[in-house]
Amino acid sequence: MMMLIDGEWTGSCSEETYEVKNPANGRLVDTAPLGSAEDVKRAADSAHEAFKKWSELTARERGKILFRAAQRVREKQHELAVTLTMEQGKPLKEARDEIQGFANILEYYSGISAALEGRAVSLANGRHGIILRRPIGVCGAIIPWNVPAIIMGWKVGPALVTGNTLVLKPATTTPLTNLSLASILNASGLPKGVLNVVTGNGASVGEEIVRNPLIKKLSFTGSIETGRRVLQAASSSMKRVTLELGGSDPMIVCDDADIKKAVEGAVHGRFYNCGQTCTAVKRLYVFESIADEFVRKLRGRVERLKVGNGMEEGVDMGPLNNRAQWEQIKTLVDRVKEKEEGTVIAGGKVPEGETYKNGYFYMPTLVTDVAPDSALLKEEVFGPVLPIITVKGLDEAIELANGSKFGLGSSIWTNDIEKIRVACERLESGVTWVNQHVKLPPEMPFGGVKESGIGRENGLETIDAYCELKSIIT
Numbered sequence: 001m002m003m004l005i006d007g008e009w010t011g012s013c014s015e016e017t018y019e020v021k022n023p024a025n026g027r028l029v030d031t032a033p034l035g036s037a038e039d040v041k042r043a044a045d046s047a048h049e050a051f052k053k054w055s056e057l058t059a060r061e062r063g064k065i066l067f068r069a070a071q072r073v074r075e076k077q078h079e080l081a082v083t084l085t086m087e088q089g090k091p092l093k094e095a096r097d098e099i100q101g102f103a104n105i106l107e108y109y110s111g112i113s114a115a116l117e118g119r120a121v122s123l124a125n126g127r128h129g130i131i132l133r134r135p136i137g138v139c140g141a142i143i144p145w146n147v148p149a150i151i152m153g154w155k156v157g158p159a160l161v162t163g164n165t166l167v168l169k170p171a172t173t174t175p176l177t178n179l180s181l182a183s184i185l186n187a188s189g190l191p192k193g194v195l196n197v198v199t200g201n202g203a204s205v206g207e208e209i210v211r212n213p214l215i216k217k218l219s220f221t222g223s224i225e226t227g228r229r230v231l232q233a234a235s236s237s238m239k240r241v242t243l244e245l246g247g248s249d250p251m252i253v254c255d256d257a258d259i260k261k262a263v264e265g266a267v268h269g270r271f272y273n274c275g276q277t278c279t280a281v282k283r284l285y286v287f288e289s290i291a292d293e294f295v296r297k298l299r300g301r302v303e304r305l306k307v308g309n310g311m312e313e314g315v316d317m318g319p320l321n322n323r324a325q326w327e328q329i330k331t332l333v334d335r336v337k338e339k340e341e342g343t344v345i346a347g348g349k350v351p352e353g354e355t356y357k358n359g360y361f362y363m364p365t366l367v368t369d370v371a372p373d374s375a376l377l378k379e380e381v382f383g384p385v386l387p388i389i390t391v392k393g394l395d396e397a398i399e400l401a402n403g404s405k406f407g408l409g410s411s412i413w414t415n416d417i418e419k420i421r422v423a424c425e426r427l428e429s430g431v432t433w434v435n436q437h438v439k440l441p442p443e444m445p446f447g448g449v450k451e452s453g454i455g456r457e458n459g460l461e462t463i464d465a466y467c468e469l470k471s472i473i474t
């Protein structure tokens with residue numbers, strides 16, 4: 001596929017390309033241009049040029065284009081989901097949900113477009129104030145490979161509806177779905193230059209988006225490590241920056257929880273997308289009085305999960321997205337076993353057999369008796385491995401849950417209103433779910449506390465991140 005700059009489908013300045021391979025079998029899916037800093041400059045110039053006209057449209061006119069695009073995305077849902085599964089690895093049913101999720105996000109921002117307005121304020125001595133909301137200009141969006149369509153929606157929706165133009169960089173391993181979605185947005189009426197997509201590596205394309213002086217705001221989603229570098233580099237051009245970074249979400253299962261529901265919640269929360277979700281359940285705290293029953297049922301359920309190529313019917317969990325991720329997970333679990341940092345009670349290995357030979361597969365893994373200083377609890381585990389920790393009660397669970405540098409999501413599983421109140425009040429995270437985990441509707445602001453990020457995406461709250469507020473005092 002080509003990349004999109006100034007409304008044209010184009011190769012990179014260097015004419016170099018790279019191969020996008022299927023993580024389930026190593027086969028070629030397609031090629032993409034290996035973009036460079038020069039390509040980002042072309043894209044930023046084009047977005048800068050397009051800004052004036054685009055920002056002068058009413059938000060409602062911009063919203064209509066997003067709505068049209070959402071409808072077309074729904075019509076092409078299957079085709080888009082197949083592309084997503086082939087380049088990312090997730091089961092087709094998850095890919096379909098993700099494509100629908102992208103359409104939902106565009107519809108949400110289209111829906112609020114008519115209500116985007118400033119504010120009038122009465123001041124002392126009969127004076128008045130008007131607060132205007134103005135677009136910032138050219139924005140940059142850098143996205144990861146785990147949920148590329150949804151995260152594209154989180155950035156494209158609010159940036160475009162508020163009148164900004166955009167230069168977007170897909171993750172290196174998953175450019176194809178993003179390019180296909182950009183093509184649909186363009187065909188739905190976006191003027192040329194409003195949305196540009198430059199494919200390639202973080203070190204060249206990503207760095208130039210972060211440094212380019214024409215790009216005034218940056219929304220980055222990725223790891224804490226890259227986020228830190230991005231934040232430093234963005235200061236040279238005083239960019240406004242939103243960072244959506246890693247997480248190590250705790251799930252707390254109380255003694256009165258509906259165990260069947262909690263087991264399903266843990267399975268979905270941890271093993272959905274092969275564990276590669278920022279808000280996956282990455283640490284599970286269960287009350288000791290129900291721990292035996294809960295762990296037994298969870299283990300039985302996990303052992304029944306079908307691992308395989310996401311294109312095959314009935315597959316519950318696909319491969320990891322890339323070799324580096326796969327090696328990281330293998331090394332981590334091997335170290336847990338060697339150093340006796342925990343007891344592996346399910347999985348803990350690469351599956352054997354012809355189906356798995358050329359893919360990045362790993363068995364869904366459960367670990368109990370986890371050492372308090374294990375990397376399983378300290379670092380973000382971005383793969384299908386769930387550490388389970390037994391606690392005496394809610395105070396201990398919350399203390400352990402909060403003992404992390406991360407603060408993205410958390411969940412409490414109970415029907416006791418007092419436990420829910422205490423957990424929602426005290427858990428240090430940007431979102432707390434009650435008797436569920438992972439789902440992020442576009443209506444709800446989302447982001448992390450502590451090292452999990454800066455700022456929020458989604459909801460009405462993200463609109464201000466894409467606007468400059470101007471006060472007029474009469």
Ligand code: NAD
Nearest residue numbers: 143144145170171202206207222223226244245246247278
């Ligand atoms: P990553 O940080 O390696 O890469 C993210 C993006 O940044 C990619 O497009 C990459 O090419 C680009 N990049 C790499 N180096 C760069 C640089 N120097 N300058 C600019 N851009 C650069 O992350 P990843 O491995 O693609 O994704 C996994 C991480 O993303 C996990 O930590 C996960 O928790 C996090 N994540 C967070 C959220 C959230 O909303 N909080 C959502 C999804 C994923």
